[in-house]
Amino acid sequence: MKTADLSWVNNVIKEEQYKKYMNGDKDFINDEEIWEKIEREKNPDPRKIREIVKKSFEIQTLTPDETAALLNVKDPELWEEIYAAAAEVKKKVYDNRIVTFAPLYCSNYCVNNCLYCGFRRDNKEEVRRRLTLDEVKDETKALAGKIGHKRLIVVYGEHPLSDANYIADTIRAIYSVKVKTKNGYGDIRRVNVNAAPMSVEDLAMLKEVGIGTYQVFQETYHHDTYKQVHPFGTLKSNYQWRAYAMHRAFEANVDDVAIGALFGLYDWRFEVMGLLYHARELERQFGVGPHTVSFPRLTPAKNAPYIQKTQYKVSDEDFKKLIAVIRLSIPYTGMIITAREPARIRREVLPMCTQTDASTKIGIGAYSEINGSDGQDLAKQQFFIGDDRELDDVVRELAEMGYITSFCTAGYRCGRTGKNIMELLKTGKEGNFCKLNAILTFREWLDDFASEETKKVGEALIKKEMREVKSRTPKVFSPQVVGELENYYERIKNGERDLYF
Amino acid sequence: MEKEIFTSELSSIAKRYNIRVWIAEKMGRRWSYVVGAGKELFLPSRMIAKIGKYAIFVEGENFDREMIAASVRKLFEPRDFQGN
Ligand code: SF4
Numbered sequence: 001m002k003t004a005d006l007s008w009v010n011n012v013i014k015e016e017q018y019k020k021y022m023n024g025d026k027d028f029i030n031d032e033e034i035w036e037k038i039e040r041e042k043n044p045d046p047r048k049i050r051e052i053v054k055k056s057f058e059i060q061t062l063t064p065d066e067t068a069a070l071l072n073v074k075d076p077e078l079w080e081e082i083y084a085a086a087a088e089v090k091k092k093v094y095d096n097r098i099v100t101f102a103p104l105y106c107s108n109y110c111v112n113n114c115l116y117c118g119f120r121r122d123n124k125e126e127v128r129r130r131l132t133l134d135e136v137k138d139e140t141k142a143l144a145g146k147i148g149h150k151r152l153i154v155v156y157g158e159h160p161l162s163d164a165n166y167i168a169d170t171i172r173a174i175y176s177v178k179v180k181t182k183n184g185y186g187d188i189r190r191v192n193v194n195a196a197p198m199s200v201e202d203l204a205m206l207k208e209v210g211i212g213t214y215q216v217f218q219e220t221y222h223h224d225t226y227k228q229v230h231p232f233g234t235l236k237s238n239y240q241w242r243a244y245a246m247h248r249a250f251e252a253n254v255d256d257v258a259i260g261a262l263f264g265l266y267d268w269r270f271e272v273m274g275l276l277y278h279a280r281e282l283e284r285q286f287g288v289g290p291h292t293v294s295f296p297r298l299t300p301a302k303n304a305p306y307i308q309k310t311q312y313k314v315s316d317e318d319f320k321k322l323i324a325v326i327r328l329s330i331p332y333t334g335m336i337i338t339a340r341e342p343a344r345i346r347r348e349v350l351p352m353c354t355q356t357d358a359s360t361k362i363g364i365g366a367y368s369e370i371n372g373s374d375g376q377d378l379a380k381q382q383f384f385i386g387d388d389r390e391l392d393d394v395v396r397e398l399a400e401m402g403y404i405t406s407f408c409t410a411g412y413r414c415g416r417t418g419k420n421i422m423e424l425l426k427t428g429k430e431g432n433f434c435k436l437n438a439i440l441t442f443r444e445w446l447d448d449f450a451s452e453e454t455k456k457v458g459e460a461l462i463k464k465e466m467r468e469v470k471s472r473t474p475k476v477f478s479p480q481v482v483g484e485l486e487n488y489y490e491r492i493k494n495g496e497r498d499l500y501f
Numbered sequence: 502m503e504k505e506i507f508t509s510e511l512s513s514i515a516k517r518y519n520i521r522v523w524i525a526e527k528m529g530r531r532w533s534y535v536v537g538a539g540k541e542l543f544l545p546s547r548m549i550a551k552i553g554k555y556a557i558f559v560e561g562e563n564f565d566r567e568m569i570a571a572s573v574r575k576l577f578e579p580r581d582f583q584g585n
Contacts, residue, residue, distance in 0.1 A: 171529065172529070175529055175530045189530075189531075190531070207528055207533075208528060208529065209528070209529040210528045210529020210530050210531045211528075211529075212531075253533070255533050255534065412531040412532065413531070413532065414525065414532055414546040414548070414558050415523060415524075415525025415526070415532035415533055415534040415535070415556075415558060416534060416546075417525075417532075417533050417534045418533065418534050419534065420523070420534040420537060421534075424541065429541050429543075432543050433543060436543065476543070477543055478542070478543075478544075478562075480544065480562055481542075481543050481544055484544060484545055488545070499545075500545065501543060501544070501545050501546075
């Protein structure tokens, strides 16, 4: 590593910013305790499982014992009940909408050497790129103007070239783009960030420029495995600096934080427990849990041989189970199923999830084909993707399945964020906003971007959604709400954009 | 901002006008929730006034923008917390 990079690395971690949350040398994950709970809850009584499920219906976070019991269910019929309940809970909190987004990879320089990742610094075959701000704008134009995305998750490796200043600049660049579309204009209204753990000061800077959700995955909550896959001496080898990243984000007043684990590094049941402990820790300290939880499965990456070695690869069956248990354990949280997974798996687990990506490209500059059409070269990216379908195809399929694709970012237009949205989620009220805003943003997207075939399916779905809103009047929605919805709907059809509840 | 004081004052304003009212802070192109009160009505929110980097948002039917903005603005005025 260059001397300048080394001196940057040495100044990133601020021990005082995480040690104050620890209990001596203990963080909020106790490996032995987690295993004890999983062992103790072996063979749970089905009546107990049904009681636990009832608690999830009340949108209450489960206790570790309760989650451990769910993880130990063996009976396939009981699992079917659990899947159905998980889908019901999702519907209760978020209605039948699925939010879509796209990842935007800005830089693949990285000082770390994670054994499972294509960006690891020892992967000399990786072509390193960092987008210029003009290139970031070009990517945004393609995403917002051609595909029709409204929210992004912007991804950066950990490197002085992609430090907090660069991240802030890219967020500004993305928000500055406004592109003419068929019937209106396209822009990115919410920039979520997936980046390395940062200091409170750096996070405060990102807050100033309008960061959306701040996402850091712990990768694995198991301390020994963490040590093994993040080589000693690398920045990422500090478990606690990463584990307390969200504490610092809340200290910096970032509204929404997202956690996740990379499934396949260690036993999936342990990781689910880790996510639950993390969520409970955030609730305890800040009164707000994770806005979303991600659960990517380890997929092959070029020159990252760990996948061949791991004994913890997660089967499709277990993958569905872990999603259901997370859904029931942290019932209010958003859950993201990404294009890492093939279409058939996405279809299967979608009823329990809230967000998905489409038209996904994870090469640097791949949307605007900065490097020609090989920007999506699978050998030059962080991992291999499993579903490369276009947004139009995914939207149509979702509509056929009865799900409305939502491009809603209303919370960020009027400050319905953080504690406020958490309360609405926990009381099952946010789903009502979801329903109204899904209709409006879906209309926008159909008019600006949909193929004729998708438009036809989408229009039928909108009619059904409108009928449903009316059927909830006056119990849930007042006649005035319906009036406002119809008024906004007509205005959007006439070319107005960004109207919301 | 003293959140507790704002919450209780905003609660009385929300009750008086039968609205939901909240204050949000501008962050780049977006707004971030700070404090608020009142029952959720699922109506579109209206920004009724800006005070520096903050804005007042209201949800409600036929509300009097001026009156509500004036009431909330008062909360931003420096005051004496000794009870005088
Ligand atoms: S996982 Fe992240 S930190 Fe690790 S090598 Fe890849 S990009 Fe770098």
